[in-house]
Amino acid sequence: MKIEFDTIGIVHSPYKEKFGVPRQPGLVPQARGSVELLPPYACVEAFAGLEHCSHIWIEFIFDRSPHGRWQPSVRPPRLGGNRRVGVFASRSPFRPNPIGLSVVRLERIVTDKGGVILEIAGLDLVDGTPVLDIKPYIAYVDSVPDAVSGFAAAAPGACFRVQFSAKALQQLAARPDGETLKEMISALLETDPRPAYIKAGREQRVYGIRLYDFDLRWRIADGTAEVLELAPPDHFSAER
């Protein structure tokens, strides 16, 4: 059976490209974004009551992974990129039906100007991600705290200490969102966002992650992730 679905909304996210997006929601709670509903779904009536929910499910399309190119087995980053597991034993985007599922905190519903925007936090979604559905998180059914979860038994621990160059600290201090942003960048880098295949032998290499309106430039040295600067986003010479 084939079935056709229609995008109901679009994600606005600080994560402007795949590289740097946290691997699960909630890992970087400081990250704030939104879901902008599209007509005819941008209808205030259709969201009535959702304001009483602290968390929502977002079902979305993994649109950065080519549709129709699924793989029976994948190498999850949590296993160091070496061991394979079945695609259905993972949350990999390379699924037969590339549907993603993330629980995020619902901060506010903005309904002025005839539109509907859901302000969310803790997202793990790339900017522009197409949304298929929004559902309330219902704790008494959706929360199974003692579920055994195979290879992803616990949250990934910190891989690195994160430090900031004098320049980066200055740049952060000059921004109104500087303090939250510093926390967010620390949470983002400490679990090592790099895919396993580019980790080896890359000490001193400068990486770039497109965040908000800047290019975050950083490197690894002696077990520390050092933030070098918040560069203008057109400086695309860093590795990503």
Next chain:
Amino acid sequence: MKIEFDTIGIVHSPYKEKFGVPRQPGLVPQARGSVELLPPYACVEAFAGLEHCSHIWIEFIFDRSPHGRWQPSVRPPRLGGNRRVGVFASRSPFRPNPIGLSVVRLERIVTDKGGVILEIAGLDLVDGTPVLDIKPYIAYVDSVPDAVSGFAAAAPGACFRVQFSAKALQQLAARPDGETLKEMISALLETDPRPAYIKAGREQRVYGIRLYDFDLRWRIADGTAEVLELAPPDHFSAER
């Protein structure tokens, strides 16, 4: 953006029709069913590692609700069928993209005869439901026990005591699955499976629910749900 998805599997469930299906997964843990994967997804490699997970997400199509007939607001059974909430503040099937989401217990993966069958428990799915995706339940991301969930703050309590007629007890005793089945029927009826609009003024009316290979016939009297008999499924005279 439109996107087309393909069914990867089919649900086999004791619930043979919509009437009687629990409103959420986990409410009737005794209910056992399975997901039968279809080719080319019935591939052992694609499920490797899933056996270490106690729970899975099933994303499925609400195929008993007409596609394309969404409603901005719905009347959830939890609110007595009188109050309206937005469809996106509910788990109603009448959604723009009729995708359902249920967490169920994974009991066993059967891979003989070149197929893949996931044996599950606690399901809230009608027999024949088309499946879009299977994902591992990852407790550290998916479980948010303190999430505030609007009108569905806690599991529905029992509405009725459930009792069994002498005939029904005899019929159950004659079945190898009799004891589990008795527990399952009690769990199913105690929360009152009837839609709100058929509740009023129906004392003594006999209802039928198609379960497994029989038609469960029961009625409400004086705050008690009484199981009358396990009738052959072709006796379709009861109200449903």
